[in-house]
Amino acid sequence: MAVKIENVNQSKLEELQGKVIGDVAGSMGLLLAYVGDKLDLYSALAEISPATSQELADSTGVNERYVREWLSANAAGGYVNYDPVSSQFSMTPEQAIIFAAEGNPACMQGFFQAVVSSYTDEPKITEAFRQNKGVPWGDHSECLFCGTERFFRPMYAENLIGSWLPALDGVREKLESGAKVADIGCGHGSSTIIMAQAYPNSTFYGFDFHEPSIEHAQERARAAGVARNTIFEVVTAKEYPGKNYDLVTIFDALHDMGDPVGACDHIAKSMSDGGTFMLVEPFAGDSLEENSHPLGQIYYSFSTLICLPASRSQEVGLGLGAQAGQKRLTEVLNEGGFGQVRRAAETPTNIVLEARV
Ligand SMILES: C[S@@+](CC[C@H](N)C(=O)[O-])C[C@H]1O[C@@H](n2cnc3c(N)ncnc32)[C@H](O)[C@@H]1O
Structure with missing residues (x-):
């Protein structure tokens, strides 16, 4: 399609050219x-x-x-x-x-791997735009799953035990004495295994609907010496089994789900009285204006290429997006049955919400 262009401001053109050349580099x-x-x-x-x-x-x-x-x-x-x-x-x-x-939270190789997978999978995404369809998480190339694990694991290792769980009301004490925990959308199980290592008296159920990821998580748990207090199962967020969970967690996965409200509803019903839901999501403000910076660009881009198509491939297909922000996430949690929601912790890349029924 030919684009009609008039009134070009040369200095603005050169400024943008310079920025884009930097992006290409x-x-x-x-x-x-x-x-x-x-x-x-x-x-x-x-x-x-x-x-x-x-x-x-x-x-x-x-x-x-x-x-x-x-x-x-x-x-x-x-x-x-x-x-x-x-x-x-x-x-x-x-x-x-x-x-x-490798393993240092500042190491970017896992990040690069996830970006490369997006380039590899671009034809599927463009076709999904054209056909108004979704692209299931499992249809991405292998390096997305490994890149996600490599990128997120060091962040969880740095923050989860030392600051995120202690920021939740009364949860650490329950974990020390022996709690029942479900980690939904656990992927390769990084977060499940880190928690199982820190709290040997507690039992950790890792649930994810992507079978190869669950197989990987089981191998990782065996290698980490936590096979005794971890159980992994292939199942969706709305169908996982069990009741009376003291703690339910979701790390960077709620926005990938087709029906996050339905998932929250199932989580709320699966918890013990006084149980806690810890929701970890990418850091975001509540508006595009607040998210208009390089990290926001990265998250919106991953969201366009991976998270939104994943959500739209599932039932309901809400397409929450990876930059939903606390206000929108709270609406989803409220609709799913969680009356109390607060920001318990944050890092430059994540927000951590504590939700209670
Ligand atoms: C971005 S990955 C995060 C994985 C892991 N929590 C982590 O932080 O490394 C999103 C995960 O959500 C899972 N997922 C997406 N929709 C799901 C659903 N409806 N039920 C269960 N798992 C789901 C995917 O299979 C994938 O493993």
């Missing part, structure tokens, strides 16, 4: 970062730094010409450093954290 940079992660190039460079391209090639078994071009792009982008006198490349501790420190 970033999109290429993170793809190369993903390649480097798969080939262990960053961890090797961090280990032997400073090193020539030949030395990095020798230590990783990757062709020197490929390594040199990859290093050059990384140096041009400021992801690694280059010394023209010695022809050596190096990484600062800060660069090593972002690109090579």
